[in-house]
Amino acid sequence: MADVARLAGVSSQTVSRVSTGHPGVVGSTREQVLAAMKQLGYRPNSAARALKRGEFRTIGVILFTLATTGNSRTVEAIANHAAEEGYAITLIPVASPTQDGLLGAFTRLGELAVDGVIVIMEVHLLDAVTVVLPPGAQVVVVDSDAGDRYTVVDTDQADGARQAVRHLLDLGHRTVWHLTGPAGSFASQRREDAWRAILTEAGRPIPEVRHGDWSAESGYRAGLELAAEPGCTAVFAANDQMALGLLRAFHERGRRVPHDVSVVGFDDIPDAGSFIPPLTTVHQDFAAVGRLCVRAVLRQIRHEITEPGTTLVPTRLVVRASTAPAPAA
Amino acid sequence: MADVARLAGVSSQTVSRVSTGHPGVVGSTREQVLAAMKQLGYRPNSAARALKRGEFRTIGVILFTLATTGNSRTVEAIANHAAEEGYAITLIPVASPTQDGLLGAFTRLGELAVDGVIVIMEVHLLDAVTVVLPPGAQVVVVDSDAGDRYTVVDTDQADGARQAVRHLLDLGHRTVWHLTGPAGSFASQRREDAWRAILTEAGRPIPEVRHGDWSAESGYRAGLELAAEPGCTAVFAANDQMALGLLRAFHERGRRVPHDVSVVGFDDIPDAGSFIPPLTTVHQDFAAVGRLCVRAVLRQIRHEITEPGTTLVPTRLVVRASTAPAPAA
DNA sequence: CTTCGTAATGTTTGCGTAAACATATCCGGC
DNA sequence: GCCGGATATGTTTACGCAAACATTACGAAG
Structure with missing residues (x-):
């Protein structure tokens, strides 16, 4: 900064004023300073700045x-x-x-x-x-x-889950199965709680939850089990990736989605619209x-x-x- | 820092030495300083440190x-x-x-x-x-x-693309179609160049490329076109998401993968193994x-x-x- | 018992910046 | 023409830290 000041023929304080955009520097001086800065390739040192400004x-x-x-x-x-x-x-x-x-x-x-x-x-x-x-x-x-x-x-996890479950119920499904995220995830817990609350409220049976870990692979494993459950016609997965795994498991087991089983995800990842079939899901902003x-x-x-x-x-x-x-x- | 020094009954320099782990501070002094630091909730100011150390x-x-x-x-x-x-x-x-x-x-x-x-x-x-x-x-x-x-x-884009195309050729496909990433992407360009090189080298016809933008949606659109190409039995997509779109398009058009058409992606995203069918792809580290x-x-x-x-x-x-x-x- | 070397600690200084204060310059009003 | 007051610019200082150098204490060697 001192070099710039010297070159521009001003004090370092004036350089500081220019570099911080403070007022009170007349046009011609500012020009000179800017020119000097450019010539010397001056860049303010942010550490010093941070130190000074706190x-x-x-x-x-x-x-x-x-x-x-x-x-x-x-x-x-x-x-x-x-x-x-x-x-x-x-x-x-x-x-x-x-x-x-x-x-x-x-x-x-x-x-x-x-x-x-x-x-x-x-x-x-x-x-x-x-x-x-x-x-x-x-x-x-x-x-x-x-x-x-x-x-x-x-994100309003509870409301999202509510919309998902309600949608399936409105479609006439007797109940909705649920695939959770990993333990310890608050989002997952919230979604599960909301799912359970809606079913309870609607007086529907509450199937045992399956536990996943957010990964498609875990969704696939859960899907293999769910495909064997005769009463399972609707599944709410706690995220889209697990829903993807579900889709594959059902596909492999000949359970047609959505004809035999409906699946809803959560997140609305960009790919969700390109799953087979395109996934109904809860969009998070x-x-x-x-x-x-x-x-x-x-x-x-x-x-x-x-x-x-x-x-x-x-x-x-x-x-x-x-x-x-x-x-x- | 001065406060810590005062409380510990040492100079600020000694505090500095303790906080940076420098040698030459005897055990008992160090203990005192650490205790004082803790009591005062001292944390070094990284701006000052950065300023000093450059x-x-x-x-x-x-x-x-x-x-x-x-x-x-x-x-x-x-x-x-x-x-x-x-x-x-x-x-x-x-x-x-x-x-x-x-x-x-x-x-x-x-x-x-x-x-x-x-x-x-x-x-x-x-x-x-x-x-x-x-x-x-x-x-x-x-x-x-x-x-x-x-x-x-x-990533060795060229070699990855080479492996993908070679794999398809080895499987007996006459040629391989290609779906690129967005213009301006060097990775995409590299993959395309390599694809073209292999086909040329093997003396195979070079189908016109389709252009995508990395998204599954763009892969889907390209897939719709490719599904209509009678000679198209193998497609190399420049990434997995576009491959996903391809899969969906082929599925909708009744082109069975891999029976009628083979698809290879690029990236090996975690979900790739859960696509329908699980995707053959080039793994990037x-x-x-x-x-x-x-x-x-x-x-x-x-x-x-x-x-x-x-x-x-x-x-x-x-x-x-x-x-x-x-x-x- | 002195001298020297080494280890432990203290003192001074400056990193680059901008706030606070000090000074210089200029202008309009009387 | 002189003064008050704005406006532009300069000078001093401190932000918190750690190098560099200075000092002290102590033990071992002679």
């Missing part, structure tokens, strides 16, 4: 994996909106969902240059290590019910989740109101070709 | 989207390996592949606190704005052939790509040898159920 203009995002559609789409939305607001985002992957992995991630995080943190995981996992969280603001997202302690943004997260952290960073609470993003049932009226008994 | 311990990753399997898996691998090495990663999303979007991203990047950059896109797009790149080290990845100017790490990228940037950051050049990560054909011998004419 903020990093960076948001940390902590998550287990980018491999699930939901996570990567949410992160992408977060990154885009943060960028719009002039914030960078730092990814903090937790290698493994063990105490060690978490601790490691949070230790790193503690030293990280972030003004706020978005946590994409069930927050109870954090409790053991939460002390290490930097004093900055935090938002907890997807997969948590800690709305009493944190600001939570999440990941972009909205990401946007709201960013907005919420920024609000906290800027010390605006910071009440804990949960913001729910609505879902929408997308009816395609994997559901049909129940087969005549 | 490095950020951060790597920037610039890309268009996280929505493609390849990108998100690569980023995940990068994040994990960077974390192992004590580096954080900052995501720099380019909103749109326009000049403006790029410029914006690179302007942000210029001011960003990164020691190195990993670029996940065709590097020619950068040429117009390349001046803005920070003086730090860079690695260019997936989707580029700028091995003469940069360090490039990429995204984890290796990510790991090599990190290793390469770090080498440059540490001023070790920094010759431009391309590192190719091998692929592997995974044969599942979507390919079979050519139907008898």
Whole structure:
């Protein structure tokens, strides 16, 4: 900066004013400074800036994996909106969902240059290590019910599940079977609870749930079992990938979808419309989740109101070709 | 830090030594300092640290989207390996592949606190704005052939395509049709070139290519056309999602896969094994790509040898159920 | 018992920036 | 023509940390 100042024949403070866009610098001076900056290839040192200003203009995002559609789409939305607001985002992957992995991630995080943190995981996992969280603001997202302690943004899992089950019931199915996500996933738990609630409310029998792990492979294995259940005419899978596995299992076992069995997924991944048959599923607005997260952290960073609470993003049932009226008994 | 020093009854320099793990601090003193740190909830300020040391311990990753399997898996691998090495990663999303979007991203990047950059896109797009790149080290990845100017790490696209086409030819197919990715994608171009080369080499007719955009939907549209081509018994799709669309189109048109038509994809996404039928595809080792990228940037950051050049990560054909011998004419 | 070497700790300094304060310049009004 | 007040620019300082150098303490060798 001093070099630029020298070259432009001004003080370094004036250079600073130009580089931060502060007012009070007359046109001709500004021009000179800009020219000098360009000539010298000056770029402000963000570390010094951060040190001086006491903020990093960076948001940390902590998550287990980018491999699930939901996570990567949410992160992408977060990154885009943060960028719009002039914030960078730092990814903090937790290698493994063990105490060690978490601790490691949070230790790193503690030293990280972030003004706020978005946590994409069930927050109870954090409790053991939460002390290490930097004093900055935090938002907890997807997969948590800690709305009493944190600001939570999440898809309205319950309503999504409700729409899915209701759709199948309306189609005349006597009941709906359910394939869950992995234990420990709050989203999965929520969807299962809602499914059970609707069936109970409607006075329908509640079939035993099958447990999957989000993967298509686990859906396939569950599908093989369900194909053997005579009464099974409708299945609600907790995500689209498992639904894909279901589809394959039913196909292999000669159970036609949707003629013999109806299948509904959750997520509405881009491929869902190209499954065989195209999948009826619950659309999640990941972009909205990401946007709201960013907005919420920024609000906290800027010390605006910071009440804990949960913001729910609505879902929408997308009816395609994997559901049909129940087969005549 | 001064507070900690005061509480522990030592100088701030000793606190610094403890916090950075430098040697030359006797056990009892260290204990006291650690206790004081804990009591005061001290965390080192990384901005000050970065300013002092002249490095950020951060790597920037610039890309268009996280929505493609390849990108998100690569980023995940990068994040994990960077974390192992004590580096954080900052995501720099380019909103749109326009000049403006790029410029914006690179302007942000210029001011960003990164020691190195990993670029996940065709590097020619950068040429117009390349001046803005920070003086730090860079690695260019997936989707580029700028091995003469940069360090490039990429999947061996050509060999992957070769294996796919060779497999189909070996199965007795007279020729192989091809569905490309979007124009402007180097990976897609590479796969297409290799496909063409093999066919030429084998003296087979070269069907006109169909153009997709990586999406299953585009694969479906292409599939509808290909289903109408009487001579089409084998298709090589440039990625798995388009292959999925192909599968659906063929299914709808009554062209049985693999009995009537064989389909090969590229990527080996986790779902590929659950397609109907399970997809034969070229497996990409995204984890290796990510790991090599990190290793390469770090080498440059540490001023070790920094010759431009391309590192190719091998692929592997995974044969599942979507390919079979050519139907008898 | 002195001297020297080494290990432990303390003091000074500057990294690049921008806020706070200080100074210079210019203009209009009387 | 002189003064008050804006406006443009310069000077000083501190942000938190860790290198570099300085000091102290202590034990071993002579």
